[in-house]
Amino acid sequence: MEDLAALGWTADRATGLPGGTRPARVTRVDRGLLTVDDGAVESRLPTGRAVGPVAVGDWVAVGEGRAVAVLPRTSAFTRTVAGRGSDAQVVAANLDLVLVVDSLTGAARLRRVERYLAVAWSSGARPVVVLTKADLCAEVGVGVATVAEDAVGVEVLAVSAVTGAGLDALGALLTPGTTAALVGPSGVGKSSLANALAGELVATTAGTREDGRGRHTTTARQLHRLPGGALLVDTPGMRELALHDDAGLGAAYADVTALAAGCRFRDCAHRTEPGCAVAAGISDGTLDPARYTAWRTLQAQAHRQELRADAKARALEHGRLRARARELRRRPSR
Template identity: 45%
Template sequence: MTLEQYGWNEDWNQLWNRNGDRTEGTMPARIVGDFGSRYRVVTEEGEGWGELSGKLRHSLETFGDYPAIGDWTEVRKSEAGPYILQRVLERRSQISRKAAGSQPREQIVAANVDTLFLVSALNDDYNIRRMERYLIMAWNSGASPVIVLTKADLCDDPESRLREMELAAPGVPVLAVSAVKDRGRAKLMPYIGEGRTATLTGSSGCGKSTLVNWLSGEEVQLTGAVREDDSRGRHTTTRRELFVLPDGGIIIDTPGMRELQLWEDEGGLDLAFADIAQLSAGCRFADCRHEREEGCAVREAVESGELAEKRLRSYHKTQRELQFQATKESRLKRKGAAAAAAGTKGSGSRARKYDWRAEMDE
């Protein structure tokens, strides 16, 4: 076993060697398992448990941004046995969503990912509006998105679904596969080459763990049946884990998402709705909202049938959600800054909650 098998390369080596803050006697390690309060890490010595140093824990309690699966870290071996995480190396990419709860807080799903597989099953799990949300998360992450439509053997016409998804995801590869029938594996291989890291994300029961087993050639993850009435599954994957594939690629499996609440938008909205962004260049007004303005090229495309009305509605709904999220986060930051200046702890805001699910087209 070598660190190179887990994605260590010359770029990471240069980052490691030019960092003047490195402590003597430490070594690089990648987080390969996230168990909440503890981590599994792999070093040049092998795999073991990792715990946060007191200094790092104190820093994180103040600023957040806890280590995530896929992170490269600086560790030292303790006399008691576990590796002590001293710090996290600068990330090349990070997949984030809003954490559960009323307060705006970021949850990092995975870090240092090259390819993000957005998984949806070709049964009742199939949902274009939901996939638009996943695409925004993907484009904001810095990873390259690839849509994987699983369980193609359960669909009478997978090709039409594939074409439909391609229209909703301009420029994004869309692949239809069936692990049960062993179809489409070769389509995935270019995205999980040696030393490259891919992550799977999607709703519960969409077939992520089955994909991991299929690509690994063995049963490394538990899988479970889905309910026949709604094609939903239980959380058979309850933690985030990283696996090295026989062909040299690296894949991270994550628990299924019952819902995806978006975090900040760093251009992901326009990339996920690239067709609307392109059309908007022809609008008469630069600040056109594509609602009732004169000379709106986007509305004209809807009226001519070039753009689906549903897609524009989804764009507006997602835009409102992201604006609401940004406003709420800004308000909380100002409140926290004022509380810090006064030497007190800020209290939680009881601002109304934006219910994006009420607006999502099924």
């Protein structure tokens, strides 16, 4: 298992490995095919529906030339699928670090960073904010301080894939066997950062559009081995990042929840109730009202997602019962 250790394998994972199979890590997922690394060689394997959804970073059990099971995950960056559905989509699995990437060009996009941090905290991995394109920013310190004040309890790093500034500090987090994922919207420099960390071209890059919006360059999630022994998942830009649950909101908005804990009434709605510590924080400037509004918005979105998921579960159970009733009616009387 020594070669597997370089891929992040730990001895405790062996308890979930079915007999007669060997472990391998998923480095890429294509329709009906997985690219896996078993520590010695990468290979392409088919997978059946019985295995269930597989994500980049997953550990799978390989037997008879195919993936036969997904081993239990220790963490997963999960969002709700784009559109109006309620299904969860695992973007990357078994992560140690989630690198939330945004750019230092233009005004700080705090609400966007907060949303990514909420999902990152929910993943079970450690979030870090990485602000790219430091070479294009005249006041890097101000940009970092602005985001750091908002990203409570999270390390914020400024880097440049062009000049190499900040890459040593980021590289110090990417220790051997550590798995990190780059997440963020298109155009913030994820692919350029992946190339800089890898020391070679592992992802295509493109400039931003004339309207300032990013271009999609990474089209598939992929796990790369870095020269220092860490592993990096490069992900395509996400136009939508819907929370699948509210598990990460408390950490992402720790300052807001700390204030809310001091309200006079446990069920305080933080509007006009007497003794509301949140309202007091907004009044005295302790809490940015825009941050409070974002917190409430994400709470509402997570609640709606929970209701949709419950409704889907109820509909599936109702359908199962109806199918069972039809089957009983078709049987001859005894």
